[in-house]
Amino acid sequence: MLGVPVRGMVVLGVLAAAGLMYVANGGEKLGAEGAGTGECRVTVVADILNVRSGPADTQPIVSTMRRDFVVAAERRVENGFRMLSEGRWAKEEFVVPTRDSDCS
Known part of the structure; x- marks a missing residue:
């Protein structure tokens, strides 16, 4: 697909999802660190x-x-x-x- 290996597309997808989660969380770290x-x-x-x-x-x-x-x-x-x-x-x-x- 456009000369990009499947593994590269998976990595790009994971990075994009992580970036969207970071933005949706107001720039805060995800996980239990900020809880409580x-x-x-x-x-x-x-x-x-x-x-x-x-x-x-x-x-x-x-x-x-x-x-x-x-x-x-x-x-x-x-x-x-x-x-x-x-x-x-x-x-x-x-x-x-x-x-x-x-x-x-």
């Missing part, structure tokens, strides 16, 4: 997430985040909003804890 770190990190599951200055829909929007963005968060949830780093707030239904997070 005690940190809370969340992934945005909305197409565009409005980040607010306080825990209410009436609070001003201070920034936005796109789907799959990973951000540090706090365990604090108030009025249906999760506190993010730097005192910002996001609607809890639009963020989910990462696999290795401790957000409870």
Whole structure:
């Protein structure tokens, strides 16, 4: 196939899959090394997430985040909003804890 041996295609496929997993994991190492770190990190599951200055829909929007963005968060949830780093707030239904997070 295009002059590339089958073994070379397998190696390229494995490297591509590893690269995609690395990107999907936010650039963090895969495996148990990061598990149980005690940190809370969340992934945005909305197409565009409005980040607010306080825990209410009436609070001003201070920034936005796109789907799959990973951000540090706090365990604090108030009025249906999760506190993010730097005192910002996001609607809890639009963020989910990462696999290795401790957000409870």
